[in-house]
Amino acid sequence: MRLPVIMILLCLLLQVATDAYLFFIAWQRSRKLRAAKFQLWESAFFLVYIVVFLCLPRRGESDMMISISMWMLFVYLTVYAGKITFIIFDLLASLPLLWHKKRVRSVSVIGVVMGVCAFLLMWWGALVNRFRIDVNEVSVRIENLPAGFTGYRIAQISDLHLGTFGSDTTFVHKLVETVNGLHPDMVVFTGDIVNRRSEELRPFVSVLGRLEAKDGVFSILGNHDYGDYVDWDSPEEKELNMEQLMDMQLEMNWELLTNSSAVVYGDQAGDSIVIIGTENWGDAPFPTYGNLRTAYSTPADSAVKILLTHNPVHWQSEVAPVDSLKIDLTLSGHTHAMQIAVGRLSPASMRYETWGGMYDSPDGKRPLYVNIGAGAVGIPMRIGATPEITVFTLIPQKIR
Numbered sequence: 001m002r003l004p005v006i007m008i009l010l011c012l013l014l015q016v017a018t019d020a021y022l023f024f025i026a027w028q029r030s031r032k033l034r035a036a037k038f039q040l041w042e043s044a045f046f047l048v049y050i051v052v053f054l055c056l057p058r059r060g061e062s063d064m065m066i067s068i069s070m071w072m073l074f075v076y077l078t079v080y081a082g083k084i085t086f087i088i089f090d091l092l093a094s095l096p097l098l099w100h101k102k103r104v105r106s107v108s109v110i111g112v113v114m115g116v117c118a119f120l121l122m123w124w125g126a127l128v129n130r131f132r133i134d135v136n137e138v139s140v141r142i143e144n145l146p147a148g149f150t151g152y153r154i155a156q157i158s159d160l161h162l163g164t165f166g167s168d169t170t171f172v173h174k175l176v177e178t179v180n181g182l183h184p185d186m187v188v189f190t191g192d193i194v195n196r197r198s199e200e201l202r203p204f205v206s207v208l209g210r211l212e213a214k215d216g217v218f219s220i221l222g223n224h225d226y227g228d229y230v231d232w233d234s235p236e237e238k239e240l241n242m243e244q245l246m247d248m249q250l251e252m253n254w255e256l257l258t259n260s261s262a263v264v265y266g267d268q269a270g271d272s273i274v275i276i277g278t279e280n281w282g283d284a285p286f287p288t289y290g291n292l293r294t295a296y297s298t299p300a301d302s303a304v305k306i307l308l309t310h311n312p313v314h315w316q317s318e319v320a321p322v323d324s325l326k327i328d329l330t331l332s333g334h335t336h337a338m339q340i341a342v343g344r345l346s347p348a349s350m351r352y353e354t355w356g357g358m359y360d361s362p363d364g365k366r367p368l369y370v371n372i373g374a375g376a377v378g379i380p381m382r383i384g385a386t387p388e389i390t391v392f393t394l395i396p397q398k399i400r
Helices: 005-029 034-055 063-099 105-127 170-181 198-208 235-251 312-319
Strands: 134-142 153-157 186-189 217-219 254-256 260-265 272-277 305-308 329-332 357-359 368-370 388-396
Touching: 005 034, 005 063, 034 063, 063 105, 153 170, 170 198, 170 388, 198 235, 217 272, 235 254, 312 329, 312 368
Parallel strands: 134 388, 153 186, 186 217, 217 254, 272 305, 305 329, 329 368
Antiparallel strands: 153 388, 260 272, 357 368
16 A cells, blocks of 8 residues: 555654754764764665655565565664654653753663663564464354364464465464374464465465365455455456466465355254455455355354354344344454554554454354464564454353
8 A cells, every 4th residue: 555645744754853852852862973973874864765656656566575665664663663762751851851851861871771672672572472372262152053063273363474484384384283183173374375476375385275174264355365466467467466376375275255155064964153254354455355145044043053254344244233143253354453552552552443453243142253363564563462362162051
């Protein structure tokens, strides 16, 4: 996506203000000009750096250029996160000057330490935490669950964004081995397997094809899977891109549900549950392709149903408020917890009411689980919001 002009100007103004402040204190507090000169040259370097970054093409370029842009942005953010952290503390240290008292130097020293910590934390999130896998076990109680599905285990993964890994399959191989080691009865993938183009999936086909589950792997599409982030030469080229994505998932032995559903039968005669998969149901600026009633024409019937829908906004808008629907569990992804989370605190909560974990409908009968994903997009970093595998165990709900 292209950055709005106003946002770019504000970021440039913040950068200039940040560097001007640092130059001023380097000039004022240093007994030598060396520190001030260094700050001046460093500021000039990063001003040219960000201008070069902003001039890079955003949609039609190669995947290599996307990767370069991503890491350029990340380097820039780590540097300025550290600078701004220091400035906040330094301003606090300077508050006594308003009352003609001395600056509290110890607070400025703490600011230096915290700025360095912010820099290192972001690089830790990129080089270490982004590859640590968290397995969450969740029990889900379902009314009228067929006896043969008691204890049934469903593993959910989401938002791989494979283009971010290039052709390095190391992490994805680890993810697959971890899922297989959990011995699920079914695996579901809830969208965004690529960043922009279907060809990003090609190096990972054989690895993802090794996912093992008794009842197979079901998947849906996310907003990144349609090629909407690329300026195609023709509609036919974009359509071919989609066909390639579907063909590769078929090659992986995944069943891609595109506004469709599948019945999974249990070991006992007559036992079954329905897996419904809608296409992306997006809030702006993401297009809406999904249609629940096309995917399953009678969502109010008595069958036990699990809905796969990429964006949890779909659940909020069309599932949770409708008492007549019998959707026993909805599984989504999309938010990534904005790749930053400390417990239940995440910047994602400022945009999404349902950004990670379990949520319930007003009547308590149509729960939603939002998986925070396994990959990264935009910035190759995860702080706290570690890559997630969720394992759901189905349990009969006792009827009072």
